[in-house]
Amino acid sequence: MSGPLSHIKVLDLSRVLAGPWAAQNLADLGAQVIKVERPVKGDDSRAFAPPFLNDQDGNVTKESAYYCAANRGKKSITINISSPEGQDLVRELAKDVDVIVENYKVGDLARYGLGYEDIKKINPGIIYCSVTGFGQTGPFKERPGYDFMAQGMGGLMSITGERIDLPGGGPQRVGVPIIDMTTGMYATVAICAAIAHRAVTGQGQWIDVALLDSCVALLSNQAMNYFSTGKSPEALGNAHPNIVPYQSFKTADGAIILACGNDNLFNKFCEVAQCQALAKDPKFSTNGERVNNRAEITQLLGAIFIQKTTKEWVQLLDDAGVANGPINSIAEVFEEPQVQARGMQIELPHAAAGRVTLVGSPMKFSATPITYEIPPPALGQHTQEILEKVLHKTEEQIAQLHSSGTV
Secondary structure (H helix, E strand, O other): OOOOOOOOEEEEEOOOOHHHHHHHHHHHOOOEEEEEEOOOOOOHHHHOOOOEEEOOOOOEEEEEHHHHOOOOOEEEEEOOOOOHHHHHHHHHHHOOOOEEEEOOOOOHHHHOOOOHHHHHHHOOOOEEEEEEOOOOOOOOOOOOOOHHHHHHHOOOHHHOOOOOOOOOOOOOOOOOOHHHHHHHHHHHHHHHHHHHHHHHHOOOEEEEEEHHHHHHHHOHHHHHHHHHHOOOOOOOOOOOOOOOOEEEEEOOOOEEEEEOOOHHHHHHHHHHOOOHHHHHOOOOOOHHHHHHOHHHHHHHHHHHHOOOOHHHHHHHHHHHOOOEEEOOOHHHHOOOHHHHHOOOEEEEEEOOOEEEEEEOOOOOOOOOOOOOOOOOOOOOOOHHHHHHHHOOOOHHHHHHHHHOOOO
């Protein structure tokens, strides 16, 4: 494989999303990733279905679409790590890798002799990344954690959704498991930083990344709004707490997003919308005043936007250099010429489906471009290959591992 991390080997002991997302990022960057899954059932996300993939004849396979979202670029081996023989196999694999990603509950892998301190003894330079709900320390460290819980406990749901006083108002989760993926991204960044540190010092280290921490970090400007005022921000629907207008408006046939990030953009909008009087009105001439008079300016702009179609507004605002965009369905996203031009939809061969369509990586490199070579694997697809070529097991040893249920 090619890529900036083509010299790195990764052992992925994680399942579902946050850990696998980090390992998939590393695979996209060129790392060689071996994913360890339970025999028979595999990663929990293999059961997060329907939908399943369809094969080229339209028949439903046993491969879940969810699993495929976070596991391209990896080779799958099934190992029963609750057995001593399985633990030995994992240790053998761990001797020759640079990175381990795991998301077991705190202390679980240590009980199997596969914790950081255990692996460090046989691979002193190991970079061992643990992804949990609440981290390796603190009063909640032993609690299981899921994305939905983190969104609620971390405050994200309290600022997401329509205003509490409006129909349909109240806390809402984001439409994708954003904290799982954000935690996976933080884990990826931390792993890459640890790789750089090891290149200079020769030292590996243990990385502790948690869903709740990641959600709290993601509060960013909303947390600063709280720190600055002592008042918890509330949900504003599609409006922005600090910028007006920076929201969606209904059009004659749908909706559009208007993003006036500064007064100059608001002035340009008023010109193209032929409402220059608003830009000159002291109540609306600056962003601060527009925030203070949010309800009034929103009502006035709503009456303007409803007069044209979304397509008409997009053309007018694009021509004027005012940031805007339609609210697309998922199908419409992949019809956007910009999305197509950026290669955000890819296709790979697949063991069960024949072909699988996937979302591409947003990371673009000039010298080491991402190449997609390995599709999401079927369960245990590479068990034989890894036992033979990586662990150098004999036919007799492999047969014994199968007969004992170790793999």
